[in-house]
Amino acid sequence: LKAEEDHELVTGALQGSQRAFREIVERHHSVAYAAARAVLGDGDDVEDAVQNAFLKVFRGLHTFRGTSKLSTWIYRIARNEAINVAKKAAPDVIPVEGVELRVPEEEHPDARLERRQAGEMLEEALANLDGEQRQAIELRYLGDRSYEEISEIMEIPLGTVKTHIHRGKLMLRLMLKRRKLPARKEAGTS
Amino acid sequence: MKCAEIEQLIPAWLEKDLPPEEQAMVSLHLERCARCGDVAADLAVIETVLEMRRAAVPPASRTVAALLGTAGRSRARTILDFAFGGPCLAAWTMLALGVILFVFRSKTVFLFSPKLGLFERLSFLSERLVQGIVHVSGGDAWILAAVYGGLTLLMVLVSAWTVMSLARARQ
Numbered sequence: 001l002k003a004e005e006d007h008e009l010v011t012g013a014l015q016g017s018q019r020a021f022r023e024i025v026e027r028h029h030s031v032a033y034a035a036a037r038a039v040l041g042d043g044d045d046v047e048d049a050v051q052n053a054f055l056k057v058f059r060g061l062h063t064f065r066g067t068s069k070l071s072t073w074i075y076r077i078a079r080n081e082a083i084n085v086a087k088k089a090a091p092d093v094i095p096v097e098g099v100e101l102r103v104p105e106e107e108h109p110d111a112r113l114e115r116r117q118a119g120e121m122l123e124e125a126l127a128n129l130d131g132e133q134r135q136a137i138e139l140r141y142l143g144d145r146s147y148e149e150i151s152e153i154m155e156i157p158l159g160t161v162k163t164h165i166h167r168g169k170l171m172l173r174l175m176l177k178r179r180k181l182p183a184r185k186e187a188g189t190s
Numbered sequence: 191m192k193c194a195e196i197e198q199l200i201p202a203w204l205e206k207d208l209p210p211e212e213q214a215m216v217s218l219h220l221e222r223c224a225r226c227g228d229v230a231a232d233l234a235v236i237e238t239v240l241e242m243r244r245a246a247v248p249p250a251s252r253t254v255a256a257l258l259g260t261a262g263r264s265r266a267r268t269i270l271d272f273a274f275g276g277p278c279l280a281a282w283t284m285l286a287l288g289v290i291l292f293v294f295r296s297k298t299v300f301l302f303s304p305k306l307g308l309f310e311r312l313s314f315l316s317e318r319l320v321q322g323i324v325h326v327s328g329g330d331a332w333i334l335a336a337v338y339g340g341l342t343l344l345m346v347l348v349s350a351w352t353v354m355s356l357a358r359a360r361q
Contacts, residue, residue, distance in 0.1 A: 022254050029250035047248060051256050058257075122239050141240040142247055166201035169240075173232045 006070040014061055024070070025054055031071050031153060032078035034143035038134045039082035041127050049085045053078035068155070075153045079135070125175040133168035136161055191215065193226050200230050204237065284344065 006027070012020030029050070036049040056077050064073055126134055132154070139150045147165075151158045196219050202208050203216040220227050324334065 018258060022258070025254045025257065026250040029253055030247060033247055042246075047253070051253055054253060054257055122236070122243075137240065141243060144244060162202065162207070166198070169201050169233055169236055170197065170229075172236055173229065176232075176236075 003069060007066060010061060010064055010066075010070065013058065021058065024057070028071055028074045029054075030143040031075050031139065031145065034138035034141075034145075035075050035078040035135065036082040036085075037142055038131075038138040039079060039086055042123050043089075045085050045089060046082070049082045050078060052085075053081040056081065069152055071149070071153050072155060075139075121176060121179060122172065125172045125179075128175060129168055129171060130164075132156075133164045133171065136164035137168045140165055191219065193219075193223060196220075196223070196226050197229050200226065200233055204230065204233055284341070 006024075009020045009024050009027075013024060032050045032053050033046065036046045036053065040046050040049060053074070057074055060077075064070070126137070129137070135154060136150055139145045139153060140147070143150075145153065147158055147161050150161045154161065156164075196216055199208060199212060199216050200220075203213060203220075206213065208216065220230055
């Protein structure tokens, strides 16, 4: 039913309906945002990437054939747009086999531990997660999507989605521990 | 089952996504193993912090507003086009002419009399306007027909223009 509604919205937007245009953005904004955030972290350029992605979506809407879901299509465009933004803006992003990994900047661990909150530490840990794990986690939490929806959007099996998210969370815990910041203790005090 | 194996199951256990037997087995293990209990507690906190990040997601309306900025301006332009462009410009000109004729040729004092009702005011106004047109035409039937025909055509055009503009603005 959702796919049919998406198809109707695409038809409406192609006919110049602003209402359909708005509806498409509202429905899929969280997916695009999660995809961009998974690549760019919490920088200022995430929103720009999302806007550019939707511009590309609407400029290329006539090429959308409906062979994949609209959310999958928008997710891919947003992710590619974010990767392009990251390549232009950040020299510290190194593509490794199609996966973007952020190289941590030089830091003074003790000073950072004192002033950083659990949320900020988590962002750093997220930036160092495996690409697919992070995409799945961002779609789950920022995108507020179910495992089934993530499976459709990323076009991977449901079991793989669960594995990515579960292992991703365990990895996050490990990274937070390695930084000598017990997640439980820190979050409890913040 | 060893702690390392249990640890891998804890994220699914927190989501109650394990088969009942495994769910019970992990629960039992966590009651006895402080180390795995810590893992579960840490993961619960991470889950909460991850969920809290959702509040920081900007509203879709901001993206819509940014993307429709151009379209929004064109809607305003549509209204301006409607008010001052095409057939409406001619209508405004005709109205201005009518007002000028009325001001110069009618007894304006009578129109503003407090004793007059709205209907009387309107009928007086239209009567004076017709008289004004008759005066301009000099009573020539052809000029009168051209003026009234032109006005009718203008009204049809303005109506069509209005309907089209409203339909465009609603989209």
